[in-house]
C-alpha cells in the first residue's frame with residue numbers, strides 16, 4: 529500500500545442538493561492540479577446515474593442499492609481500502625446518498641486499516657437553499673437529517689442561492705450559521721465558487737470528534753426513504769409525463785434516469801428532478817429508459833401503473 533498520504537472529502541448533502549455538480553467541478557480541478565483523484569459513490573437504488581456523468585478515467589467504486597448505514601459501512605471501508613491499494617490516489621471523494629448521515633460515512637473512514645495513510649478527512653455539505661427554507665415540510669426525521677448534515681459539516685456549500693428571493697436570503701444564511709458556527713460557508717449556484725477555499729482550510733484530523741460522532745451515528749436511523757425504478761420499453765408522451773410529475777406529492781424528493789419522448793424518439797435524455805425542478809439534458813448514449821424515484825411513502829404499485837400508460 530502507498531505510504532504517502534491521502535485526503536478524503538465526504539460530499540454530504542440532501543437528495544438533489546448539488547453533490548455531483550460539485551464533484552464534477554472538483555475532479556476537473558484535480559486534473560488541472562495533476563493530482564490523482566478517486567471516487568467512491570453510494571446511490572440509493574440500483575441505477576448509478578451520477579457515475580456516468582463523471583470523467584471516464586476516474587478510478588471509481590460504487591455501492592449501489594443502499595444507504596451508507598451500519599449495514600454497508602463495512603463495505604465502504606473495504607472499498608476505500610481497495611481504492612487506496614489499487615490506485616494510491618492523492619485524494620478520494622466520497623459521494624454519499626442524499627439520505628446518508630455524514631457521521632456514518634466519517635465513521636467508515638475511521639478505520640485502523642487506513643489510519644496511517646489518511647492525511648485529512650473533511651465533510652463538505654451542499655445545502656439546497658430553497659429546500660433549507662422549506663425544511664418544515666419534510667418529515668421530522670428527514671428534517672433532522674438535513675440539519676445534521678449542516679451541523680456536522682466542515683465546509684458548507686450553500687447552493688441554488690438564486691432560487692431564493694434576496695429579501696429571504698439573509699435570514700436563511702444566519703439560520704445556517706447558527707446551526708454550524710464553525711464551518712466555512714460559501715453561497716453559490718451550481719457549486720461555482722473558488723474551490724481553493726476548500727483545501728485552504730485545515731482539515732479535520734481523522735480522530736476529530738470521533739466519540740461524538742459515534743454517539744450521533746444512529747440519529748438518522750430508520751429513515752423511511754425508499755426507492756424504486758421504472759423502465760419503459762420505448763419513448764413516452766412528454767406532456768403527459770410533465771403533467772404526471774406535477775401531480776406528484778412533496779414526498780418525491782428526487783428522481784433521475786434516462787428517457788425518450790415520442791416527439792423526438794431517437795434522442796435519449798438524462799432526466800433529473802430535485803425539489804420540484806425537472807431538468808432534461810441530451811444524452812449521447814442510448815441507455816435503457818430507466819428512472820429511479822426516491823422519496824417517502826411512494827405508492828410504487830400505483831405509480832408503476834400510471835407510468836406504464838404515459
Ligand SMILES: Nc1nc2c(ncn2[C@@H]2O[C@H](COP(=O)(O)OP(=O)(O)OP(=O)(O)O)[C@@H](O)[C@H]2O)c(=O)[nH]1
Pocket residue numbers: 541542543544545546547548549550578625626654687688689691716717718719782800801802807
Ligand atoms: N437551479 C439550480 N439547479 C442546480 C444547482 N446545482 C445543481 N442543480 C441541479 O440540481 C439537480 C441535482 O443536482 P446534483 O448535483 O445531481 O445533486 P446531488 O446532490 O448529486 O443529487 P443526489 O446524488 O441524487 O442526492 C441537477 O439537475 C443539477 O443540474 C443550482 O445551484 N441551481
